[in-house]
Amino acid sequence: METRLLIAGEQVAGEGPGLDVENPYTQTTLATVALPSSEQVDAAIGAARAAARGWGDTPAVERCELLHEVAARLRASADTLAALMTREGGKPLVENADEVGWTAAAFDYYAEMGRNFAGRVIPTIESTQLALVLKEPLGVVAAIVPWNYPLLLLAWKLAPALAAGNAVVCKPSELTPLSTLALAPCLDHLPPGVVSLLAGAGDVGEALVGDERVDGVAFTGSVQTGKRIAVRCAERVARINLEMGGKDPFIVCADVADGIEVAAKGGAWAAFLNAGQVCTSAERFYVMSEVYDDFVREFVDYTGSLVLGDPLEPGTDLGPMVSARQREKVAAQVDAAVAAGAERLTGGDDGGQRTGHFYAPTVITGAPAQTDLLREETFGPVAPIVPVASLDEAIALANSTRFGLGANVYTRDLETVVRCMREIKAGTVWFNDPLTDNDAGPFGGYKQSGLGRELGQEGLEAFQETKHVHIETKIAAKSWWYPYGATA
DSSP states (O other): OOOOEEETTEEEOOOSOEEEEEETTTTEEEEEEEOOOHHHHHHHHHHHHHHHHHHHHSOHHHHHHHHHHHHHHHHHTHHHHHHHHHHHHOOOHHHHHHHHHHHHHHHHHHHHHHTTOSEEEEOOSSTTEEEEEEEEEOSEEEEEOOSSSTTHHHHHHHHHHHHTTOEEEEEOOTTSOHHHHTTHHHHTTSOTTSEEEOOOSHHHHHHHHHOTTOOEEEEESOHHHHHHHHHHHHHHTOEEEEEOOOOEEEEEOGGGGGGHHHHHHHHHHHHHGGGGOOTTOEEEEEEEHHHHHHHHHHHHHHHHTOOBSOTTSTTOSBOOOSOHHHHHHHHHHHHHHHHTTOEEEEOOSOTTOSSSOOOOOEEEESOOTTSGGGTSOOOSSEEEEEEESSHHHHHHHHTSSSEESEEEEEOSOHHHHHHHHHHSOOSEEEESSTTOOOTTSOBOOEETTEESOBSHHHHHHTTEEEEEEEEEOSOOOOTTSSOGGGGO
């Protein structure tokens, strides 16, 4: 299939080397993308710089209409985009169809948010004055996006950045560039240069992050890469918004004994969605001892019912992982835990699949607390389950890692809800309803899970500068000016 970049409003062939994009199910080359040359990356940034002023000056109501049109075009292209994401990423088609819908919803949300919020009037210190707080665009934003939700996580950056009046240069993951490049027809009604779509790996990202003409960087990805971006941006004091993953806990309280089957099903979905390749995947289960055995039994039984296979087939629950490298990382973490004394109750193999980077959903018990399986991000379909004696112990363990992105709790007790809400150090805490996003609810993490927030009003303000304007309507000398002796 032919692939082209979007630079300065034109779809152009890349002038750099070719990048093979693998179908993780068939393990064949899906397409070869010609990457941008350094001159083309420079041109994309230059086009964004040139377009930023005019786009920022465009009335918000006009930007609103244009962003709603993006959403409409996304919905009209949903089948094509979902199938392409499935082929390049391995996520089941039903999940990718949902992703396109969520992506469109994000553009609709920020279309309205962008025309509804431009600052505020604040009280003055004298009656002859007017005081304003204005929200203005940063200018040019680089959006660097991972492979697991290539369109949705782009929309969480692109939609608010555009609504705020910025021009944006987008770089998808080198594993899943095709669906991002396929967005060009959904964006060609925007002024040239307002959005550019590139492809490439770390070299393109480095060029964007280090360029003085880029005013802000929005990134989702690994802690290691996020730290490098933070350092580069700090050197030139550029704005950053970083979401760097998690190691989310999932607490099951004894008071849900009569709903343990539902808690197990919710936990399995939270652990295995997109083959566990979700930044908010449930990766540590802390279950009260009173319901531990029942929960493990229900969880293992339900896990055994899940269907692995061709992600384009409607009956498939889990597709392959995105790459051999990702699968090997997960397998190594599980094998190390088993070698340290953990027991693998199910999974840990290819699930009987003849092709594809499959890792069957895996349930682990008895993992030592200091193994990577309970400390470091797994990003795969693995659920380690740990018994706990009390809520105090569960909360302490939930807070015991360097991450703080999300957390899940199953309970019927209001006091437990309030304690967990206040004491768990995470950007989102879900009670009895795992991993449910809300465009109006800010998303981001504590500790090394990131800086800043996406979604909600906070997600818009991430791409805005704040200016205080003080207006005195009466031109007259002030009593507190020099000479001080005159007022002594």
